[in-house]
Amino acid sequence: MDVPMCTRCGRRPANYYRVSSGEKLCLNCLFRSIEDTVLRTIRKYRLISDDDRIGIAISGGKDSLTLMYLLGKFRRQGKIPRNVELIAFSINEGHPYSCFYRMARVDYVQKLSEEFNIPYRVYTFKELFGVTATDIAHGLWSKGINVHMCTIDGVLRRRAMNIIGRQLGLTKIATGHNLDDESQTVLLNVLSNDLDRFAWFGPRPEIDREGFIPRIKPLRFVREEEIALYAYYHGIPLMELECPFVYSNPRYELKFTLAHWERDNPNVKFSLVSFGDSLANLMGEKAVNVPLKRCKYCGEPTSGDVCRVCELMSRAGLLERYLNHLRTLKLMDTQSPS
Amino acid sequence: MDVPMCTRCGRRPANYYRVSSGEKLCLNCLFRSIEDTVLRTIRKYRLISDDDRIGIAISGGKDSLTLMYLLGKFRRQGKIPRNVELIAFSINEGHPYSCFYRMARVDYVQKLSEEFNIPYRVYTFKELFGVTATDIAHGLWSKGINVHMCTIDGVLRRRAMNIIGRQLGLTKIATGHNLDDESQTVLLNVLSNDLDRFAWFGPRPEIDREGFIPRIKPLRFVREEEIALYAYYHGIPLMELECPFVYSNPRYELKFTLAHWERDNPNVKFSLVSFGDSLANLMGEKAVNVPLKRCKYCGEPTSGDVCRVCELMSRAGLLERYLNHLRTLKLMDTQSPS
Known part of the structure; x- marks a missing residue:
């Protein structure tokens, strides 16, 4: 059987068919x-x-x-x-x-x-x-x-x-x-x-x-x-292992x-x-x-009044815990500016 | 078997399930x-x-x-x-x-x-x-x-x-x-x-x-x-009969x-x-x-220099025949304005 040669270099046997261009490429030319x-x-x-x-x-x-x-x-x-x-x-x-x-x-x-x-x-x-x-x-x-x-x-x-x-x-x-x-x-x-x-x-x-x-x-x-x-x-x-969430992801x-x-x-x-x-x-x-607004809870830039992170936290009943964490972090930042 | 009633009127048995709204409709309410x-x-x-x-x-x-x-x-x-x-x-x-x-x-x-x-x-x-x-x-x-x-x-x-x-x-x-x-x-x-x-x-x-x-x-x-x-x-x-061209139409x-x-x-x-x-x-x-241009052949409005009709006619070798037809029509129009 004749192996087709690489469309680019013409010297090595082709290993890959690129559908978008119709080229047959050897691995060398593919990687380049x-x-x-x-x-x-x-x-x-x-x-x-x-x-x-x-x-x-x-x-x-x-x-x-x-x-x-x-x-x-x-x-x-x-x-x-x-x-x-x-x-x-x-x-x-x-x-x-x-x-x-x-x-x-x-x-x-x-x-x-x-x-x-x-x-x-x-x-x-x-x-x-x-x-x-x-x-x-x-x-x-x-x-x-x-x-x-x-x-x-x-x-x-x-x-x-x-x-x-x-x-x-x-x-x-x-x-x-x-x-x-x-x-x-x-x-x-x-x-x-x-x-x-x-x-x-x-x-x-x-x-x-x-x-x-x-x-x-x-x-x-x-x-x-x-x-x-x-x-x-x-x-x-x-x-080696697919994410179990992949199957219900719209993608x-x-x-x-x-x-x-x-x-x-x-x-x-x-x-x-x-x-x-x-x-x-x-x-x-x-x-x-x-103009970008600031989230009324966390202060991060957002297009609306509340950013999507705070919206999720709030719906999950975790907004207070999250905001407390942010306050703690800020405190840490103030005490140890790097 | 219980037949579900129409979601709208509640009086007639439903005949149609509208997936986009979740409604079950009788024919009357569907048509209305x-x-x-x-x-x-x-x-x-x-x-x-x-x-x-x-x-x-x-x-x-x-x-x-x-x-x-x-x-x-x-x-x-x-x-x-x-x-x-x-x-x-x-x-x-x-x-x-x-x-x-x-x-x-x-x-x-x-x-x-x-x-x-x-x-x-x-x-x-x-x-x-x-x-x-x-x-x-x-x-x-x-x-x-x-x-x-x-x-x-x-x-x-x-x-x-x-x-x-x-x-x-x-x-x-x-x-x-x-x-x-x-x-x-x-x-x-x-x-x-x-x-x-x-x-x-x-x-x-x-x-x-x-x-x-x-x-x-x-x-x-x-x-x-x-x-x-x-x-x-x-x-x-x-x-009753599907168009034979439908199967190769991208739609x-x-x-x-x-x-x-x-x-x-x-x-x-x-x-x-x-x-x-x-x-x-x-x-x-x-x-x-x-601004809209005029097709350089037929004079119809177009975004480019040549309209798509004249482009097709030209590629099919029919441009002259088409333009002659237009000229004849125009003549007819001039002779018998309605």
Whole structure:
């Protein structure tokens, strides 16, 4: 049987068929192309500049680990400024599944940390908020309020990143969102008729809004399957156990819908992300003109009167406990300014 | 077995379960609710006013026939102004399938026409453009250019409506688009990353742009299945034969995707249409500021240099024949101004 040769180098046998371009690639050219895409994304959208202090949010999955690996590698190679500070951190939400993932990978993160000289620290919801995600879930569920565990995690994790960012003096936080994540987000926002949420979409959202640390997503134009291949062949561990909450997460179904649509339209994910970006531009202009308020409970920036964290805490009957925790933290901060 | 009673009247046994609201309805309350929805749409968006001369575009399907029936009934009942002029018309694209549909239903349209005093006329692509949809398809396909028959029909039908509208002095053209059509359109525009196209979406698009007859869609908040039930029980004929082009139309798959999503989110179609409307508002403001150009071949209004009709004609090798036809028509118009 004739093995087709790589469309790019023409020298090595092809190992991967890229549906979006019709190219057949050898692993070498595939990996180079992935790195090129990430670098082009960083340069085109100016995600990283000279004096940046960038936090890398490590969930423990292949995407965030690949992100840490790539940013470390790029800095060592001088492809991003050598004086950029990289600091990796994880957030432990405090339910057995999140713990399992994070902790099971700490050895590999430590390895990357030493190899690329990227300090690494784990934070917990418990220390940041005084309660775990499980506490909140139980508080809500015991009142018959159905909020998905992923929603609780998501709302608190976004806040946690801002707190950590301010504590560490970060100028940006890089996350491992890939093309599949991003296209799912667009579709979800469309299906839930959430036009406003597009204001925070795009390759470089939340720029320069007080109290928010800008997020950057260097992997957002790379397909999940390509990151998985990159990770596998670079010794980056893949998840061995799926999160039990994944099956009831609305993204789970969209994953298959998108895969199905791809058969007829190989560029559908890129198309969705481009649509989201155009809309982000349009909405971003509008959003900048809306003055941010301060949450009447915790004082964090919010578009309404109460931020989503305090809303969740309040519905779960944990608002007082949370606010007390914040007061204690503030006291600690005042006594030991670092 | 206990038959559940109608959620609205509580007097008659329920015949229909409305997933979007959770209501169980008897046929009486279902039909009243459908008529109420259409009337509310007409009033809320001011689709019809006193001195309107409204064309009803009849494809021959249940939706356009129901639209004709309802507008006729509403006018007779005085629910829309009694002095509104209603004029129904069909467009024969000139391929065997379109003909079949249209012609097979002419008897019923004639019946409605007499019952509600709505004049009715059939136009053909041949008389309007000098060529049939089949001529264009053969022209394109023989050059290996794959354009779907539904695209050809759609592009020419939209133009045909403007020409007919100007000939008949219409102030608006009503089409039978239902909630399912509209939600599919939103999803299609999103998937093909076509932000601009939203400028012409919404319940009352293309208002007051020179050369365009405004379209109104009174049925756009009614689900297709409810229109089908309404039609069935009101003696309005349903399609007996599906169009053979339907299976390769991109909408065909979206139909099932949406039906599938509805199991988890019964309001997904409404949600999509609302999203489209918000976006239409946003884009509408922008579009109004973009001056319309004139097509350099036919002179019709267009956003680019060449309109989509002339683009198709040109690719099919039929541009000269089409322009000659236009010249002849113009001559005829000059000789016999009506």
